[in-house]
Amino acid sequence: MADILHKVVDEARQGEAFQTVGNDSKNFKKRFYIESYGCQMNFSDSEIVASILANEGFGATGNLEDADLVLLNTCSIREKAEQTVRNRLQAFRAQKERRPGMLIGVLGCMAERLKSKLLDEEKLVDIVVGPDAYRSLPGLVLEAETGQKMVNVLLSRDETYADISPVRLDSNGVTAFVSIMRGCNNMCTFCVVPFTRGRERSRDAVSIVNECTDLFNNGFREVTLLGQNVDSYLHSDDDGTVDFAELLERVALISPELRVRFSTSHPKDITDAVLHAMARHENICKYIHLPVQSGNTRILQLMNRTYTREWYLNKVKRIKEIIPHCGLSTDVIAGFCTETEEEHQDTLSVMEHSRYDMAYMFAYSERPGTLAARRYEDDIPEDVKKRRLEEIITLQRSHSTESYANDVGKTFKVLIEGDSRRSDLHWCGRNSQNKMVVFPKNEADLAKGQYVNVRIHSSTGATLLGDMV
Ligand code: SAH
Numbered sequence: 001m002a003d004i005l006h007k008v009v010d011e012a013r014q015g016e017a018f019q020t021v022g023n024d025s026k027n028f029k030k031r032f033y034i035e036s037y038g039c040q041m042n043f044s045d046s047e048i049v050a051s052i053l054a055n056e057g058f059g060a061t062g063n064l065e066d067a068d069l070v071l072l073n074t075c076s077i078r079e080k081a082e083q084t085v086r087n088r089l090q091a092f093r094a095q096k097e098r099r100p101g102m103l104i105g106v107l108g109c110m111a112e113r114l115k116s117k118l119l120d121e122e123k124l125v126d127i128v129v130g131p132d133a134y135r136s137l138p139g140l141v142l143e144a145e146t147g148q149k150m151v152n153v154l155l156s157r158d159e160t161y162a163d164i165s166p167v168r169l170d171s172n173g174v175t176a177f178v179s180i181m182r183g184c185n186n187m188c189t190f191c192v193v194p195f196t197r198g199r200e201r202s203r204d205a206v207s208i209v210n211e212c213t214d215l216f217n218n219g220f221r222e223v224t225l226l227g228q229n230v231d232s233y234l235h236s237d238d239d240g241t242v243d244f245a246e247l248l249e250r251v252a253l254i255s256p257e258l259r260v261r262f263s264t265s266h267p268k269d270i271t272d273a274v275l276h277a278m279a280r281h282e283n284i285c286k287y288i289h290l291p292v293q294s295g296n297t298r299i300l301q302l303m304n305r306t307y308t309r310e311w312y313l314n315k316v317k318r319i320k321e322i323i324p325h326c327g328l329s330t331d332v333i334a335g336f337c338t339e340t341e342e343e344h345q346d347t348l349s350v351m352e353h354s355r356y357d358m359a360y361m362f363a364y365s366e367r368p369g370t371l372a373a374r375r376y377e378d379d380i381p382e383d384v385k386k387r388r389l390e391e392i393i394t395l396q397r398s399h400s401t402e403s404y405a406n407d408v409g410k411t412f413k414v415l416i417e418g419d420s421r422r423s424d425l426h427w428c429g430r431n432s433q434n435k436m437v438v439f440p441k442n443e444a445d446l447a448k449g450q451y452v453n454v455r456i457h458s459s460t461g462a463t464l465l466g467d468m469v
């Protein structure tokens with residue numbers, strides 16, 4: 001089923017991935033089309049959904065016009081993410097008028113947040129399914145075919161889809177994402193995720209290691225372990241308790257040829273044990289995404305991040321002590337409720353101290369139902385938020401450019417992921433620190449999935465350019 005066509009829009013991460021892969025399958029009684037928005041966990045969930053539908057005899061299609069079932073796997077993290085989905089639904093209107101039998105389903109976080117309200121607001125929608133209810137999707141489709149509107153947004157305390165083997169959508173055959181947990185218990189006051197994804201639960205370690213081993217045996221050479229807060233991974237069964245450091249090590253031991261990454265780490269939870277595991281295993285990539293959100297302790301408290309500016313800076317120091325050449329990136333929110341100009345300056349100064357290689361930066365967007373929406377006033381004017389965000393982006397741009405320029409002259413081990421986006425005469429792949437490296441193919445007889453050493457001769461703010469050595 002690797003030939004499934006899949007469109008993705010990375011809204012949460014501000015990327016612009018919008019990719020299509022493969023041919024349409026012919027011998028199915030019904031066809032579905034799926035688009036994914038939001039974070040990697042949503043993309044990963046779409047692969048679970050594809051697997052559930054395939055088992056019920058649905059074939060995938062990349063052609064909206066051929067689809068009996070059109071699915072949008074949605075994100076609620078910021079208002080703009082939801083607006084994107086609503087606009088997309090409007091674009092389906094003409095199709096639906098032409099083919100009234102075509103069903104439209106909304107999955108994911110927006111489905112969970114709005115529940116049956118979504119059916120009232122968006123008349124086009126036939127089915128609404130939350131992130132823990134995907135097993136019920138085939139049944140809901142059957143019912144919806146009779147003209148009934150269907151909703152299942154039950155959240156679960158234990159659903160992990162551990163037994164479902166994901167259909168790899170839009171895959172390069174080299175790198176894959178593996179969900180290790182679902183939900184989040186952290187209750188950051190700005191965040192909608194605890195409401196849309198429910199309680200945190202960890203998937204059993206054996207099923208994770210098996211999935212990674214299968215991927216490796218099928219030619220994949222890199223897995224990214226996914227969770228909203230991977231450092232709080234904890235799973236107990238008769239064979240004992242596995243924490244994140246232990247899980248990381250178990251996956252690393254599958255093969256030295258299999259790279260391991262993970263996302264996201266919470267500064268309050270990442271342990272020395274995880275850092276030491278990273279330092280011990282060459283194949284655990286030396287890269288940590290450590291969202292700071294704000295550099296000011298009062299704002300961090302209002303956000304309920306549960307760490308202070310000093311705690312965060314100490315973590316960064318610890319990372320650099322234990323893993324000297326570790327890549328570091330972050331998430332930043334500009335203009336959170338009551339943030340003063342000085343407090344905004346603290347965010348800029350935390351960036352100066354941490355020197356991120358890359359950052360995802362956002363203006364605060366109030367989300368209905370969150371603790372911040374209930375407790376605090378969204379009182380920073382839009383133009384001020386925007387200006388602060390611009391300052392953050394400008395500073396980060398200079399840090400990224402500097403960080404990439406510092407790599408000129410160094411040699412990195414790169415895992416080839418495929419042709420460079422700009423030219424099929426060049427390979428692209430990432431180094432351990434997660435920086436994209438582009439280099440000419442030359443005469444060498446190489447293929448994606450292989451490791452090569454590349455010496456860097458120049459850089460931009462987001463890419464390293466080099467030659468094989
Ligand atoms: N679990 C991850 C974050 C997931 S959401 C963590 O704890 O770090 C990804 C990012 O979106 C967050 O890190 C935050 O920077 C941003 N974000 C979340 N809610 C937001 C909101 N209401 N407004 C603006 N940005 C938000």
Ligand code: SF4
Binds near residue numbers: 228229
């Ligand atoms: Fe949201 Fe905080 Fe959980 Fe991340 S840790 S998903 S920001 S509540």
Ligand code: F3S
Binds near residue numbers: 042076077196
């Ligand atoms: Fe968006 Fe839900 Fe992910 S809100 S960021 S798709 S967990």
